[in-house]
Amino acid sequence: MISPTIRMVAPLVLAFALASTANAQARFPEVDPDQIYSPYPEQTFPNTVYFGDTHLHTSYSVDAGMGGNTVTPEGAYRFALGYEVESSTGLRAKLKRPLDFLVVADHAENLGLAPLIDRSAPVVLDNPQAKRYHDMVKAGNGYEAFLDWLSHQGKAEDPIKDPSMSRTAWNEIIDMAEKYNQPGRFTAIIGFEWTTNVDGNNLHRNVLFRGGKEAASQIVPFSQYDSRDPEDLWAWMSEYEKKTGDRALAIPHNGNLSNGMMFAPTTLTTQEPLDADYANRRSEWEPVVEVIQPKGYGEAHPFLSPNDEFADFALIDGTNLNGTEAKTDDMLQYEYAREALKSGLAYEEELGENPFKFGMIGSTDAHGGLASSEENNWFGKANIVEPSPERWKDVLIKSPVDDSLSINALSLNASGLAAVWARENTREAIWDAFKRREVYATSGTRIRVRVFGGFDFTEDDLYKSNLAEHAYEVGVPMGGDLSEAPSDKSPRFLVRALRDPDGANLDRIQVIKGWLDAKGNTQERIYDIAVAGDRTINSDGRAEEPVGNTVDVDDASYDNSIGSATLGAYWEDPNFDPDQRAFYYMRVIEIPTPTFLAYDRKFYDLKDEMPDDATYVSQERAITSPIWYTP
Template identity: 40%
Template sequence: MTRTGLPALALTALACAAPPAEDASGVRGPGRAGVSPGNAADRVALFGDLHIHTMYSHDAFMGTVRTTPDDAYRFARGEAIPHPSGESIRLSGAPLDFLAVTDHAEYLGALAALIDPSSPTYGHALTDALITGQGGGARARLGALSRVRELARAGDPINGPEVRASAWQRIIEAAERHNDPGRFTALIGYEYTMGVSSRHVHRNVIFRGSEAPELPFSSLDGDPEDLWNWLDGLREEGIEALAMPHNMNQSDGLAFPDRETWKGAEIDAEFAAKRIRNEPVAEISQQKGTSEVHPSLSPNDEWADFQIVQYYLDRVNNTDPISVFKGGYWRDALLTGLEMEERLGVNPYALGAIGSSDSHVSAGSFEEDNRFTSRRNTPQARGSAYSEEDGGWENFWTPRQATHGTGGLAGVWAGENTRAAIFDALKRRESFATSGTRIRVRFFGGFGLDDAVSDAADPIAAAYEHGVPMGGDLEGGDGGAPSFLVWALRDPENAWLQRAQVIKGWLEDGETKEQVYDVVCSDGLEPDPDTHRCDDNGAQVNLDDCSISRDKGAVELRTTWTDPDFDPGARSFYYVRVLENPTCRWSTWDALRLGIEPNPDLHATHQERAWSSPIWYTP
């Protein structure tokens, strides 16, 4: 994120009263959530990362990562840790409020055990091939990993339960050590990593408390439906957990099927109910791209082209472009869910939103001007600078990782900084995603909500009393249009806010429709009633030094908005997207520091953003 000083107040004058003091303060960092969990209006925004890999993930280990879950928690709390390149890395902004280490359940700890003298597989015959590639580099290591998979299927102890249980116990123990209720929350979790010919059907599993099974359920044990059955079984035993899909943009449409299960059966109401019961939230922003929306699916959305990853991640030939987008993006899934609810009576895709990093170096890279990547942490390796041999951009082949972004962040509205409060916020979908910036966004909907909050001394309390927060379902209405309270507060260390939008999706005569409405603009501008767009506020980026306009944008955006096109007979959803003024992308920061022109194949600037979870309306 671009570092900026605080400007003169650029508060947009709106009809609503000021938000509660804790929401308007701009205070960041751990320790601010010591309020009672019983009062919904006292909930505060917490920021964290629910997708981090350490040396216990096989791919991180092969990338020479030797940092542990303890290191991941130390980094999240503001400490410096070692990077595989030999450098020291740390957050340049405030510490996080919460973190979950989510190492891959598949081959969990198997490679790390090879260099652990206490492990039964220490000194295994494949050790040299896996760690060094025996001179063959990445291809040799991948070949050795394929051999590990073959041995695992044959019952070799290299991936035996003793090895996996040892790593899993160390992950749990690290979370227990670093969990500090009220100040910092360390959640227990892992990644379930199913792939079909490099098409990702991945999800992270997060546990509510200290209770966890002896071993995590992996894709070697079954498909996602089997995972949900396992989660249902844990719930009956008193162990609460939920799963969150991610990397949907890499799924070739397999992430959100509408007709057929992974077992080849027809999707029915039971399948749909099982899915939404166990997967209420999706990770839509992370370093391997944004999965909110794709330009080909939403051609009328001018802001859809944001951190779009173009190539498959797991193929050695990384010039294979992704070609199937439907079924791989969150907004499309929200629309499909309306259709499926009409047909099945259950919406399997009533999904809230979070962001996270998916870092494989035990540390999330969230700031555009503090970018670090896996293993070779150089601009040349990540595609933002050419080498001396290239001599210029005309001879440079841009690698696939150059289209990756910085890590996203998970935001929740919780009454206290504890495992239970954060988990419950995720479960009720009072969560939001950001691209790495710490915008705080609130979103409420209700019939007559505009009147309820306009004169209220505490509009947030009134919104909870007379409406529903993000993640909720609208009820009643008697045919009148719903109103929504939209509120966003700028990250004080990043750019000012440009606009807040409501994205609406609905079902009309059996077909899905969508519309982007700008609902509040910065700088005294008003949305055009015909185009539903704000004029550009004129904010600029100086590519010579990445400085940004200091007299454009808002600290706070807030309004009540009533749907002008409401059809009381149409199933629909609404969510908020908040856009900052343009800033330099991480690749431009790299080029600037090297004194070269930015890579012409990449966006020089972009607009960081936040997304709320939706609110749904059912006739």
């Protein structure tokens, strides 16, 4: 028997089908295929900012793995994607928000030694020195094994002398990157760290590849055992590109611990003054520099920039990476990005090439496998400084000559992130953004900031609904170049900044200008171009009144009753000389917020134990890549 309900539905379905046929013409009108109604199919300019980390170490780095890090590349990717993982000390860990991209940049030197020892891999047991380390670890003497391995690093000696071990680990790292790379959602960029210390001075670089497994699996990462000289790294990268058809770039980091060597005026091996060929190669292979990470701030220094009240931020400036030599004031000019950008103008005037034409990013340099940069969720620079009631007492790097040169947990900061303007979240798009320098650094916050420079902008442009489309047509973005100024015009800039949606309000936007004056001397000047609240910017371009401070240190809290969620500015250089080389970059400052030390102090109830003079309050920030002007 047929259900009455079915008898009712069948005529309705038939009627609907007939109506659909009859109205087909009305619903699907004829169109001209050459007309494109949607404004987006033909757009090509970057329209999204992606946040990630280019500098993460897992247990596959010897210093991390032999030091107790148990987080593998797979664990690192899962954490970056927003999954809960277990830290090396057994803590549950999870990001507030997933990252958009990640570079597992494990040290090339004896890559994978710790996990290969852990599973007694044949490639370890077949090597006499690796087996010696294996037996020490299995006997409970892992720290002694690590110290023995470390004793070879200052002399760039390879204690293992077996590239097959590194190749085994490298292939595993590549496979994990391929597994977790999800174009459009999450990008796993293949890379490694070339770890060269000269007399304890940090000259490390991270190498990032544009392509995937097919290219990267053809090589074993270049290490300091191959060479300590960056010029040899560039030559190796050139050969890699010729061999594989892929692309590569390098990111120098942590210049503040190089004791005057990161941006030195001479080459490393020959100690010759920099020439045009060197300048060209360095700019080509190193388009970006890391200026914020837990081991110190690398944008500016109060000694070099005494008029910059925001330069005294997260400084570690007493020694080199190994704590073997006290720093002197004359070293500082060759360590900080702003000074290097200024000296680059002088080199370009003299040589026709600029060795220090770079964009700026931040990253974590975390050695615990967890890419965290949130002050209230920071899992430390390494597993030895993961959250604990004793963390504030810990020593990250103990000086072998003087305890005052040790790097302590109290001097560390939770940071940072690399922000990238790109069209899509893919390896190619992210890598291309680094190459063209359309990137910026943050201290761990997710401030969104966009900058354009040109000669034909007007103040009304700042309010255009299609600002980006218009600005790419009329000017250039961060990382770009301006030249040949019209006789009656100065560079004009459009800047928009939006606070981290889950973070603190903004205090101000600043322009940092550097230039080469008529006498050939480098100069700098800071302008406040937008400030929150009813504060004023004086005739000298500065806002002298601070934004205020709502931080309650005991409660490790703040509120957004001060500052602004968004800031924007149109600014024209009032002191422009069209005959002088210059650069301009923007710095966006947040209102004061608690540091990880304040959160530790509250969480572990350490008010009566931790020192009163520790840094419990700071102003996080974003620092954009420059726009250069060339006469």
